[in-house]
Amino acid sequence: xxxxxxxxxxxxxxxxxxxxxxxxxxxxxxxxxxxxxxxxxxxxxxxxxxxxxxxxxxxxxxxxxxxxxxxxxxxxxxxxxxxxxxxxxxxxxxxxxxxxxxxxxxxxxxxxxxxxxxxxxxxxxxxxxxxxx
Ligand SMILES: Cc1cc2nc3c(=O)[nH]c(=O)nc-3n(C[C@H](O)[C@H](O)[C@H](O)COP(=O)(O)OP(=O)(O)OC[C@H]3O[C@@H](n4cnc5c(N)ncnc54)[C@H](O)[C@@H]3O)c2cc1C
Numbered sequence: 001x002x003x004x005x006x007x008x009x010x011x012x013x014x015x016x017x018x019x020x021x022x023x024x025x026x027x028x029x030x031x032x033x034x035x036x037x038x039x040x041x042x043x044x045x046x047x048x049x050x051x052x053x054x055x056x057x058x059x060x061x062x063x064x065x066x067x068x069x070x071x072x073x074x075x076x077x078x079x080x081x082x083x084x085x086x087x088x089x090x091x092x093x094x095x096x097x098x099x100x101x102x103x104x105x106x107x108x109x110x111x112x113x114x115x116x117x118x119x120x121x122x123x124x125x126x127x128x129x130x131x132x133x
Contacts, residue, residue: 004030018132035061037107042100044093050077058099062110072099 012022036042036057045051052058053070060066076095085091112118123129 033059033064035059035064035110036103037061039100039104042096042103044096045089048089050089050092052077056096058096058103060103060106062106062113069099069103 042057052073058069
């Protein structure tokens with residue numbers, strides 16, 4: 001968090017040394033992203049107030065992508081509300097279980113990828129690596 005910019009520049013320098021060609025930076029932006037780190041971080045809502053997308057914690061902890069989860073959870077909730085369930089909150093929780101399990105997998109993936117030891121093993125294994133010129 002504290003030296004992200006310096007680390008990023010170091011990575012760019014290392015990649016330039018390995019043959020990657022970067023142009024001049026035109027614009028730089030950054031932001032802090034809040035993402036789930038445990039099962040309890042997924043909140044579907046309460047008292048007939050429903051949460052979808054990022055508000056419900058539906059964002060990938062490994063890639064920080066959330067558009068498809070926002071669209072999927074909105075679609076699920078829309079169907080449930082239109083089907084007029086007796087307990088729509090229970091039905092929504094049930095419907096999003098698969099999505100939440102998928103996102104738990106992303107949390108595990110993120111933990112592995114941000115662990116230096118595991119990361120080094122993955123890099124050394126050259127799985128899906130981009131060959132340098
Ligand atoms: C820089 C950046 C890059 C990203 N890139 C990708 C990507 O490449 N692929 C991907 O899948 N995801 C990406 N994401 C994540 C993705 O944008 C979000 O996960 C997704 O937009 C979440 O959708 P949402 O509808 O849940 O929330 P949002 O898109 O955040 O929509 C919430 C809306 O509610 C409004 N709002 C908030 N409070 C109130 C209020 N009190 N009253 C009324 N309105 C309110 C907000 O203004 C906003 O318009 C990126 C995020 C960032 C920040």
